[in-house]
Amino acid sequence: MDQSNRVSSLKQRLAGRNLYLIGMMGCGKSSTGPHLADLLGYAFIDSDQLIEKVSGRSIPEIFQEDGEIEFRNLEKQVLNVIGQRHSLVVATGGGLVTIPENWGILHQGIVIWIDPGRERLLARIQADAGKRPLLETQSPVTSFDELHTARQQFYAEADMHLHVGEVSEKEVAMKIIESLPSILSDPAAPGAPQTIEE
Numbered sequence: 001m002d003q004s005n006r007v008s009s010l011k012q013r014l015a016g017r018n019l020y021l022i023g024m025m026g027c028g029k030s031s032t033g034p035h036l037a038d039l040l041g042y043a044f045i046d047s048d049q050l051i052e053k054v055s056g057r058s059i060p061e062i063f064q065e066d067g068e069i070e071f072r073n074l075e076k077q078v079l080n081v082i083g084q085r086h087s088l089v090v091a092t093g094g095g096l097v098t099i100p101e102n103w104g105i106l107h108q109g110i111v112i113w114i115d116p117g118r119e120r121l122l123a124r125i126q127a128d129a130g131k132r133p134l135l136e137t138q139s140p141v142t143s144f145d146e147l148h149t150a151r152q153q154f155y156a157e158a159d160m161h162l163h164v165g166e167v168s169e170k171e172v173a174m175k176i177i178e179s180l181p182s183i184l185s186d187p188a189a190p191g192a193p194q195t196i197e198e
């Protein structure tokens with residue numbers, strides 16, 4: 001089967017289900033998502049960008065003015081709106097998975113955990129310092145490590161766990177396309193995502 005037949009057979013099996021990209025800040029959800037959407041002919045949405053658009057404020061401003069709880073409320077509302085649409089690739093904020101109600105929406109689609117591992121995540125986060133309110137602390141690395149550890153259990157709810165190395169976002173997107181058929185024909189047991197080594 002050539003690439004375009006593979007993609008159209010995959011689209012048929014997805015039947016419009018959304019693809020939700022989850023993972024820690026810096027894992028590449030927002031940069032991989034548009035490539036994945038392009039390959040599938042899906043639209044791309046970034047939940048953080050939508051929050052900024054509807055609230056008219058940046059994420060750091062929302063955290064600073066209203067705090068994390070209010071941010072999570074906005075995030076939940078935005079996800080509910082996204083969940084009413086179909087044929088989307090959605091880049092989610094790194095902490096969206098920690099709110100149990102959000103899983104009602106996520107599990108209507110296919111959930112993909114992008115996981116470059118601690119060292120790569122730290123390097124990327126340090127490269128764009130200032131954009132991550134939860135790491136604006138005395139010790140950003142300690143704060144990162146605490147979140148990273150506490151969130152593993154939530155990310156592990158994904159349908160696919162993709163370990164990524166030093167590859168381009170386009171290659172990550174292609175790997176997801178390549179791995180999706182096995183997820184669709186052999187859904188992992190709850191709590192046991194299918195692990196893909198890139």
Ligand code: S3P
Binds near residue numbers: 024030096
């Ligand atoms: C957050 C991650 C951010 C953003 C907000 C909170 C988190 O998104 O939603 O700063 O709790 O990990 P990215 O994962 O896109 O950086």
